[in-house]
Amino acid sequence: MATTSTSKQNKKKRWTKKQKKDAWWGLLFVSPFIIGFLIFMLGPMLFSFIGSFTNYNLTSRMEFIGLANFKRMFTQDELFWKSLYNTAYYVILNVPLTAVGSVLLAVLLNQRMRGISIFRTIFYLPAILSGVAVYVLWMQLLSPTSGLINTVLSWFNIQGPAWLFDPVWTKPALILMKLWSVGGAMLLYLATLQNVPKQLYESAEIDGASSFKRFYHITLPMITPIIFYDVITSTIGAFQIFQEAYVMTDSGKGGPANSLLFYNLHMWNKAFVAFDMGYAMAMSMILFIIVLVLTFVNLKLAPRWVHYS
Amino acid sequence: MVETTSSVTKAESTPKTKHFKSRKRQKKIGKIITYILLIAISIILISPLLWMVFTSLKPMNEIVKYPPTFFPESIEWSNYTTTVNAFPFFHYMKNTLFITFFVVLGNVVSNSFIAYGFAKISFPGKNVLFSLVLATMMVPGFVTMIPQYILFTKLGWVGTYLPLIVPSFFGSAFNIFLMRQFYMSINNELIEAAQIDGANHIYIWSHLMIPLTKPALITIGIQSFNGAWNDFLGPLLYIHDEDMYTLQIGLQTFQNQSTTQWNYLMAGATLVMIPTVLLFFFAQKYFIEGMDLTGGSKG
Numbered sequence: 001m002a003t004t005s006t007s008k009q010n011k012k013k014r015w016t017k018k019q020k021k022d023a024w025w026g027l028l029f030v031s032p033f034i035i036g037f038l039i040f041m042l043g044p045m046l047f048s049f050i051g052s053f054t055n056y057n058l059t060s061r062m063e064f065i066g067l068a069n070f071k072r073m074f075t076q077d078e079l080f081w082k083s084l085y086n087t088a089y090y091v092i093l094n095v096p097l098t099a100v101g102s103v104l105l106a107v108l109l110n111q112r113m114r115g116i117s118i119f120r121t122i123f124y125l126p127a128i129l130s131g132v133a134v135y136v137l138w139m140q141l142l143s144p145t146s147g148l149i150n151t152v153l154s155w156f157n158i159q160g161p162a163w164l165f166d167p168v169w170t171k172p173a174l175i176l177m178k179l180w181s182v183g184g185a186m187l188l189y190l191a192t193l194q195n196v197p198k199q200l201y202e203s204a205e206i207d208g209a210s211s212f213k214r215f216y217h218i219t220l221p222m223i224t225p226i227i228f229y230d231v232i233t234s235t236i237g238a239f240q241i242f243q244e245a246y247v248m249t250d251s252g253k254g255g256p257a258n259s260l261l262f263y264n265l266h267m268w269n270k271a272f273v274a275f276d277m278g279y280a281m282a283m284s285m286i287l288f289i290i291v292l293v294l295t296f297v298n299l300k301l302a303p304r305w306v307h308y309s
Numbered sequence: 310m311v312e313t314t315s316s317v318t319k320a321e322s323t324p325k326t327k328h329f330k331s332r333k334r335q336k337k338i339g340k341i342i343t344y345i346l347l348i349a350i351s352i353i354l355i356s357p358l359l360w361m362v363f364t365s366l367k368p369m370n371e372i373v374k375y376p377p378t379f380f381p382e383s384i385e386w387s388n389y390t391t392t393v394n395a396f397p398f399f400h401y402m403k404n405t406l407f408i409t410f411f412v413v414l415g416n417v418v419s420n421s422f423i424a425y426g427f428a429k430i431s432f433p434g435k436n437v438l439f440s441l442v443l444a445t446m447m448v449p450g451f452v453t454m455i456p457q458y459i460l461f462t463k464l465g466w467v468g469t470y471l472p473l474i475v476p477s478f479f480g481s482a483f484n485i486f487l488m489r490q491f492y493m494s495i496n497n498e499l500i501e502a503a504q505i506d507g508a509n510h511i512y513i514w515s516h517l518m519i520p521l522t523k524p525a526l527i528t529i530g531i532q533s534f535n536g537a538w539n540d541f542l543g544p545l546l547y548i549h550d551e552d553m554y555t556l557q558i559g560l561q562t563f564q565n566q567s568t569t570q571w572n573y574l575m576a577g578a579t580l581v582m583i584p585t586v587l588l589f590f591f592a593q594k595y596f597i598e599g600m601d602l603t604g605g606s607k608g
Contacts, residue, residue, distance in 0.1 A: 019431070022432055025430050025509075025510045026430035027432060028510075029514075030426040032422060033423045037441065037445065039460075040479065043456070047456040048455060048456050116347075122354060123351070123354060124597075128586075128596055131541055132539075132557045132558075132561045133577070133579075133582045134582075136574050136575075137357060138357075140574065141357055143569075145375060146377050146571060151379075180354065187597055236447060239449055240450060243542055246541075246545075271454075277455060284451060284455060287451060288452045291447070291452075
């Protein structure tokens with residue numbers, strides 16, 4: 001390029017000057033992130049931390065009450081435990097089921113066959129749909145008498161459950177709805193699978209390895225880094241469950257026997273219905289700690305099963 | 310699972326033994342089973358959407374019929390006009406488009422700008438700062454939601470679209486990551502040459518990088534369109550004036566009012582989903598790239 005004509009000495013001198021200048025340019029470019037981080041993340045988190053020890057109610061009151069919020073949460077608020085149980089139930093079933101589902105679909109799609117891209121489109125389509133329209137659609141699909149699911153079950157002479165009206169079935173209903181959109185994670189796996197060297201499978205096949213063995217010994221190790229990423233992000237995502245339950249339980253009432261009262265729904269009701277903001281901020285701190293601990297555990301366990309090539 | 314990734318040519322080069330023949334047949338059976346599985350899963354995944362459209366076209370007497378039929382016996386297009394009039398659909402659509410426009414603009418500009426700094430300029434503390442970007446992905450939104458609401462209350466922004474729009478101008482971790490990956494694939498010599506010609510970084514970013522990173526910008530644009538169009542939590546928290554409702558809030562209110570009038574509800578759901586589905590079919594490539602962690606290498 002044009003720089004080649006300048007002598008080495010000159011170049012070196014200009015670089016240091018350039019480096020100084022570059023530092024300012026660099027800071028200018030990343031400054032929106034820094035400002036946004038301070039205003040919308042670090043500031044709020046500090047405020048939440050302090051607020052969790054107060055009885056703040058958005059208007060005037062903000063007195064330090066020590067650990068009273070946490071004491072109330074752990075010893076007097078039955079709904080706190082209920083919402084924590086509901087959320088744990090959901091996370092424990094949702095995260096592995098979506099991981100397994102998306103890996104299986106990706107393996108199924110990772111083949112050289114005619115029309116495979118059409119299937120990929122179909123598998124992925126539900127994953128891009130989100131929001132109230134999807135929840136309303138599923139409220140109809142899950143409707144005990146006029147819904148598609150129980151109608152199909154009745155063709156096989158199976159009496160379907162009351163889904164969203166039966167406390168035992170509300171959470172499985174929601175997990176079912178979430179499974180509909182495994183296509184997102186599936187694409188992540190598919191992209192990785194397509195990078196697995198074909199020779200690996202070919203030589204394994206010549207050695208007579210069965211398709212299950214090939215999956216277990218070649219495919220699975222190759223995708224463990226993605227499974228790891230997927231498990232971390234989907235665990236955090238699953239803890240955020242709120243909108244589905246809010247829409248499906250008549251504006252956040254929690255459903256039959258509070259079976260859909262998830263952690264965030266309870267926090268929402270405390271913060272924006274009761275305006276018990278100090279208490280809600282204490283709840284948000286506990287949520288943060290739970291997610292932090294789980295992410296940390298995931299990171300610690302990773303070397304045991306994640307293969308990095 | 311069935312795996313047929315091996316190539317045929319390789320298999321043919323082996324001697325044609327009995328063993329080979331049986332394996333070839335085995336492979337054919339495997340292929341048929343795979344197709345059956347693919348078709349069965351496709352039917353399961355697509356039928357909710359077909360059911361939604363069919364239900365939206367059924368007249369009321371078919372809706373209340375038990376057991377329900379899959380296909381409508383007669384088609385009632387007027388369900389759509391009824392729905393559109395039952396909640397001010399087009400008014401809410403206008404509101405939603407207004408917010409969406411600014412959210413898309415904010416996301417595309419800010420993430421492109423920020424990621425340029427992380428990818429193309431070296432400055433002290435860059436790596437630490439980038440780790441911070443990635444760390445923000447691990448913070449659940451609900452942890453910062455209450456103080457943010459308090460902040461916007463104090464600013465007097467509650468009841469306006471500002472809390473929904475303004476934060477998108479400060480970048481978001483995943484999009485910064487995505488854009489940075491894309492910038493990495495662009496040769497640095499281009500920037501150095503422009504600098505020798507006297508161009509500063511702002512000029513290089515706005516005149517050279519934006520045209521070069523168009524595919525990544527479209528990906529971010531589409532993703533944030535989808536996000537803003539389907540956002541329910543934001544408007545639920547900040548918009549209380551019915552006149553300012555978005556489609557998501559409108560549909561939820563409509564659902565509360567007409568609990569089991571499934572034909573109208575399904576018509577509403579269909580209408581709200583249409584832009585996303587159309588976008589998906591016309592720009593599927595960008596949806597897929599938005600998911601690709603390693604991606605952006607196809608400059």
